[in-house]
Amino acid sequence: MNTSLNIREKRFIAVVAAIALVFGFTPVANAMHIMEGYLPVGFCIAWGVICIPFLIAGYMSMKKTLKENPKTITLLAMAGAYVFVLSSLKIPSVTGSCSHMTGTGLGAILFGPAPISILGLIVLVFQSTLLAHGGVTTLGANTFSMAVAGPFAAYGIYKLGLKLKINKHVVVFLAAALGDFFTYLITSFQLALAYPSEAGGVAASSIKFLAVFAPTQIPLAIIEGILTVVIIIGLETYAQPELNDLGYLTGGVR
């Protein structure tokens, strides 16, 4: 065997170990916002264009709700602010690391997926301006993964589960956790499309991204599911009238 390769192997291991060490010291797991600068201009535009139909649908549905009931404007804004605040809170963790919910699963269950696309877009803008999570050029891609795909998946699972008469709290857990998980799949795919692997193309690259983010994102999805259930239980016990109020935001829980 070539000894020089062996040295290179050792160096490589050292690098990997060093990186692992860095992870140990930066235990910050955000929801997967693609950062500014990661996507080439073409991808930024393409993802933005893909979001447009969903945003228009959301916009129209909001306009309609507002026309029927003008008071909804402050309610919608509060819903948006709520999702933002929820996503900026440090959630409980076993390891002492610091991570956040996305809140989009809960949002989709409570308010329906249509307004969430617009509210999600606005929340993403504020996350990038106020918290430096995500970015302006990656807004399209992030909107697609976090304000369209995730909420739609969560809402779909929620409705399907209710139809199948599965226990409601289990359904809420699955909707929130899988919604989160789906966002993570989409984000990995978005990154892989922009950075295909030399050896295996987009598919291999997707696997790489999934693998790299799995240690933070999979526990996060599970915790998101649990917390969403706890929140829903809380709401059911002492906020039934308020939940009915939300009914006209094309209703979730009733």
Place this chain on the structure above:
Amino acid sequence: MENSLGKSINFIRTSEKAEHQVTHHHKIGHKHGEGSAIDFYAYASKLRCWNPTFKVVFSFLTLLLCIGLNNPFVSIAVIIGMAYLTVLKGGLSLAAYISVLMIPITFIIMGTIAIGVDFSSQPIGQFNLFLGFGYLFTSVDKLQEMAFLMLKVFGAISAMIMMTLSTPSSEIIGVLRKAHVPKLIIELMNLIYRYIFILMDVFNNMRNSADSRQGYCDFKTSCTTFGSVASNLLVVSLKKANAYYTAMEARGYEGDLIFLEDEKKMPMRHLVIGAAFIIFLIILGIMTH
């Protein structure tokens, strides 16, 4: 007399808050629920009096060039230029600046590794690591690409935070309004921006009160507490939504949310220097292509 007293009280309060947030930011990490440090810095920035449209357009053009030209020299020029503006011109402390710049560091490290390292059943790279079922491999070219990508990402982030660290969100929304973003979205953004801070306050009070009663003593309790605080927060926010609508109606709101905006001067000097920097980036990009 009474007024000067009020002012001095307020000054103490402001500086306390600043101190708190700066110390909070000396370590890498970010805030949880205390409010947004970036928002606070934006109000304190010396660049706040600059015309917001100029700042938004300038930082966006810089950002686009940084990504579009995809050139390490341009990236470095952007990093230096933006740091100069934010720290030296804007008066933000270097420590605070770096801590904001480092907020997305986890994503950057992980994302960049995934791009730079590849996987195959054969040792086909310059550097290979056998894992039993296949090889992780990379090459000098790949590592260089990783380094350049990191430069580009930091350039892009510094261009964006130049804007966010000097322009309060309400002014950015004003620029979006001038750019003909639909009215409903602008109205929602204005309200959401205000409500975020209201809900943060409510949350902090609830969290502190839960904490004082041992609500976060272990993981399971923390989860229950977090859940009840979060659901309570939603109930409070819905009630506040109604109260707000009432208060808006009482002041003559009839369906159009229009705010008075301050017009800020646009000195020729800014325009010329801004344009020069943009042209410099383009020439630099072409020359070092």
Place this chain on the structure above:
Amino acid sequence: MREPILKVNNLHYSYGNGNPALDGISVDIYKGEKIAVIGSNGSGKSTFFLNANGVLKADHGEISYQGTVINKKNLRELRKNIGIVFQEADNQIIASTVMAEVGFGPMNLKLPKEEVIERVEEALSYMNILDFKDRPPHYLSGGEKKRVTIADVIAMKSEVIIFDEPTAALDPLNAQMLEEVLVKLGEEGKTMLISTHDVDFAYRWAERAIVFDQGKIIADGTPLDIFKNTGILEQANLKRPAMLDVYEMLVEKKMVADTKDYPTSPQDLKVLLEKQFKFA
């Protein structure tokens, strides 16, 4: 007989849960009056205010402003002329800079921009907060926010200003600031209605007191008459103002002569004592 600026006639309102929040309220309010609206929590004060401003629409009854009955068409006139300073500043402030916040009302009045700016600056200097102009409300203290909400209403140049429990949650310094502003507004001939649980404040500030209990007005008169009426105090769960007790004790113990010149503040009492003891 002078014309009331605001005339409320047999107002009924219910929030839809069966119990009437307002149960036949009739009251005439005259220009320049300083009225304290008192009564326990849930007695209908805030509901009355929101009806008076036209935010809530009464089930029965009518409101006239300067002789004109208010209907859907002239509702804007009513809102323009009757301003409310809400109890919680954080439920009122909606803009992200103080300037935009104070300008919100004038903008809704569709005034030209120059006039809006002029009014905003006037209102801010009135409240001594002109240097807060570009500040966001989320970095203001409670007392500062209260001043902003008062400036909100001043900028609308309302004839009648309603304060919903303005002294709640204010520190002594800010409470004193508030009273100074109230005196200043009173000197300018503004009509003011203030709901409060602070009977001492009501006693020294108001010229007229209206007592609410379970959606009805159970008393309407001078603060002195009302606070001397034990039946009403009991029915509305009110305390007597300390100065009234002190004065009556002094009279009872024959320490001062009963001149019917009731002091409402320690300063008044001091003047009274000095006057009486000079003659004694």
